[in-house]
Amino acid sequence: MNQSKDVNVIMWVTMLVMIMVHGAIARRVYVGGNQGWNKDINYTLWASQENFYIGDWLYFRFDKNYFDVLEVNQTNYENCNPNNFIANITKGGRDVYELKEARSYYFICSKGYCYGGMKLAINVKNSSPLPAPPPQGNNAIASLYSGSMINIMPIFILAMSFLFFFLLKVCY
Ligand SMILES: *[C@@H]1O[C@H](CO)[C@@H](O)[C@H](O)[C@H]1NC(C)=O
Ligand SMILES: *[C@@H]1O[C@H](CO)[C@@H](O)[C@H](O)[C@H]1NC(C)=O
Ligand SMILES: *[C@@H]1O[C@H](CO)[C@@H](O)[C@H](O)[C@H]1NC(C)=O
Numbered sequence: 001m002n003q004s005k006d007v008n009v010i011m012w013v014t015m016l017v018m019i020m021v022h023g024a025i026a027r028r029v030y031v032g033g034n035q036g037w038n039k040d041i042n043y044t045l046w047a048s049q050e051n052f053y054i055g056d057w058l059y060f061r062f063d064k065n066y067f068d069v070l071e072v073n074q075t076n077y078e079n080c081n082p083n084n085f086i087a088n089i090t091k092g093g094r095d096v097y098e099l100k101e102a103r104s105y106y107f108i109c110s111k112g113y114c115y116g117g118m119k120l121a122i123n124v125k126n127s128s129p130l131p132a133p134p135p136q137g138n139n140a141i142a143s144l145y146s147g148s149m150i151n152i153m154p155i156f157i158l159a160m161s162f163l164f165f166f167l168l169k170v171c172y
């Protein structure tokens with residue numbers, strides 16, 4: 001093996017590992033499940049049935065003509081006050097937000113619906129708990145898709161393609 005081939009192999013392995021690590025932890029959490037980010041939904045109730053971890057992405061799905069999403073601090077969350085917001089997450093109505101720290105996050109809609117419950121408070125934890133015991137037989141694949149949040153298939157396919165090219169490189 002010459003030196004440039006070694007460098008190539010190291011590069012492929014590094015990329016593969018990065019993709020696999022990322023695929024293992026990155027989750028997309030659909031805020032509100034099927035109902036999305038909408039008025040007259042109790043997000044306190046919704047959030048109490050979910051877990052949030054560092055590296056998760058919140059996915060807000062809403063009609064941008066009527067709604068928006070702002071990150072605010074606790075006081076302004078409680079008072080439904082959009083002034084001095086921390087971040088404006090509103091873009092096209094299919095908007096994502098990465099949870100980078102283990103802390104509380106607060107989001108509100110500034111268009112008046114906050115008082116009706118269009119506000120979200122979550123508590124982000126450090127890391128996922130131990131994985132659930134492996135399900136039986138065919139359910140193993142199905143379980144990858146269960147819940148409202150995990151979508152690792154594209155990453156899995158990408159990782160497999162890299163693995164394929166990597167093996168090709170090593171063998172020839
Ligand atoms: C939402 O649900 C929580 C928990 O069940 C409850 O304490 C709260 O009063 C509800 N909020 C509204 C606006 O209905
Ligand atoms: C939130 O921000 C408001 C205005 O910027 C400020 O008065 C309030 O003390 C802040 N609350 C917290 C919990 O930091
Ligand atoms: C948030 O960003 C959206 C899209 O850029 C913009 O239309 C909206 O006015 C912003 N909201 C606030 C409160 O700044």
